[in-house]
Amino acid sequence: MSDNNGTAAKVALTPATHTTPPAKFSHGVKKGNILQVAGQVGFRPAKEGEPPTPVGPTLREQTLQTFANVKAILEEGGATWDDVMMLRVYLTDVDHFAEMNEIYNQYFEEQQLTAPPAARTTVYVGLPKGLLIEIDALAVLG
Template identity: 50%
Template sequence: MARTVITTGSAPSLPAPLSQGIRKGPVVQVSGQLPFDPDTGEVVGTTVAEQTVQVLRNVTAVLEAGGAGLEDVVMLRVYLTDPAHLAEMNEAYAAAVGKPFPARTTVYMRLPPGLLVEVDALAVVDD
């Protein structure tokens, strides 16, 4: 079973050695997405809620380019820079993702200045 690189202009491309996503059979893995506007390359929003919405737009764009959608996601990993942002992120996340929620892990890490959240996704699609 071959690996297929997922590429879309509807999500930002980063100057890093990674693919936006990879599909192998029914499995779609989306690389960590940041709150960049894919058209301008600029950070969208100054709050964690605004950035979460943009990040999830980017995740969704890569999923769709790989033949999946949020309904196919079995796991999302959220990376936050500050534990104090958890409640605000949860609110924006819940509205964007909707029920039933996929499994999720949230970790805290350092991101470049101005970036508050990053999300990656694992989806399984029915072939």
């Protein structure tokens, strides 16, 4: 797909598991072989007419759901975890770092990556009450 200038068009990505964003942004965008996933949190898959809610109160529950939400956008854009170049993890509590690393390592071991793992940055932030983690991703396809 290209725009009027013959360059790749920028396409918004919203998988069926996600509702329309609450503000003027896209859950993911793809232009050419670049795919950027917006920060995702551990919200349950979307149900029309219901507000988004966290999947559960634990870091494990929220991290695994956050990975599922990122993966849904990657797949919507034709990417896999092997295409991801950079992951940014945002935690609300420095004390969650070791547990998040354990969950992260186990998750990616189960994904059976065929390419080297993505680069990663982890920072500590404030998120809405009850949310413990947020993750965004940058993928390059082809």
